[in-house]
Amino acid sequence: QKEVEQNSGPLSVPEGAIASLNCTYSDRGSQSFFWYRQYSGKSPELIMFIYSNGDKEDGRFTAQLNKASQYVSLLIRDSQPSDSATYLCAVPGVSGGYNKLIFGAGTRLAVHP
Amino acid sequence: DVKVTQSSRYLVKRTGEKVFLECVQDMDHENMFWYRQDPGLGLRLIYFSYDVKMKEKGDIPEGYSVSREKKERFSLILESASTNQTSMYLCASSLGQSMNTEAFFGQGTRLTVV
Numbered sequence: 001q002k003e004v005e006q007n008s009g010p011l012s013v014p015e016g017a018i019a020s021l022n023c024t025y026s027d028r029g030s031q032s033f034f035w036y037r038q039y040s041g042k043s044p045e046l047i048m049f050i051y052s053n054g055d056k057e058d059g060r061f062t063a064q065l066n067k068a069s070q071y072v073s074l075l076i077r078d079s080q081p082s083d084s085a086t087y088l089c090a091v092p093g094v095s096g097g098y099n100k101l102i103f104g105a106g107t108r109l110a111v112h113p
Numbered sequence: 114d115v116k117v118t119q120s121s122r123y124l125v126k127r128t129g130e131k132v133f134l135e136c137v138q139d140m141d142h143e144n145m146f147w148y149r150q151d152p153g154l155g156l157r158l159i160y161f162s163y164d165v166k167m168k169e170k171g172d173i174p175e176g177y178s179v180s181r182e183k184k185e186r187f188s189l190i191l192e193s194a195s196t197n198q199t200s201m202y203l204c205a206s207s208l209g210q211s212m213n214t215e216a217f218f219g220q221g222t223r224l225t226v227v
Contacts, residue, residue: 008153034215043203043218044156088156090216100171101146101207101216105155 004091006104019076021107023089033072034090079111119219132191136204144207145187149200194226
C-alpha cells in the first residue's frame with residue numbers, strides 16, 4: 001500500500017459545481033495534512049492544512065479529516081475554470097527512518113464552463 | 114514572504130555532463146528538499162537536509178548527490194547526466210524539526226538531458 005494515495009483523475013466538473021478530492025494515508029500517527037495546488041508548469045502552493053478531525057473551511061475550500069478512517073478530503077464549492085489544476089495531498093510521516101513530508105501523486109481537476 | 118529560488122527554469126545538458134542545480138531560500142529554514150516530478154509518478158524525494166552539512170537520502174537518490182555548505186543553499190548534483198534524468202526538479206524548504214509545517218517550493222527547473 002502506498003503511503004499516500006489519491007485518484008489520479010482527471011476529475012471533470014462543470015463550473016459552479018462542488019469538486020470533491022480524496023486522499024487516504026497509511027500512517028495512523030500522522031497529525032497534520034496539507035493540500036497543495038499545482039497549475040500546469042508551475043510549482044505546488046499550499047491552499048489548505050488541517051490538524052483536527054472534522055471540517056476546516058477557508059473561502060470556497062473545505063478540508064475534511066477523519067483520522068479513524070485515515071481519510072482526508074478537499075471540497076471546492078462553486079468550482080471555477082481557474083481551479084483547474086492538480087491537487088496534491090501531503091502527509092508528514094516516517095519513511096526510511098526519517099521524518100519527511102510524503103506526497104500523493106495528485107488528482108487532476110478540470111472545471112469546464 | 115518566503116522565497117525559494119532555483120537558479121534556472123530550463124536547462125538542456127548532454128549525456129555524461131555533470132549538472133548542478135542550485136536552490137536558495139531566504140527564511141532561515143532548517144529543512145530543504147529536492148524532488149523530481151514526472152507525469153503519473155507525482156513528487157519523488159531525492160535528498161533532503163535538516164541542517165548545514167547534513168543530508169539524508171530520499172526515495173530515489175541513485176545518480177544524484179547534494180551539498181549544503183550554508184543554511185540557505187542546497188545544491189543537487191547529477192554526477193553524470195543520463196536521459197532518464199530528464200524531469201522537472203523542485204526544491205522546497207520548511208521550518209523546524211517536525212515535518213508538521215508547510216513546505217515552500219521554488220519555481221522548478223525543467224531539465225532535459227540529450
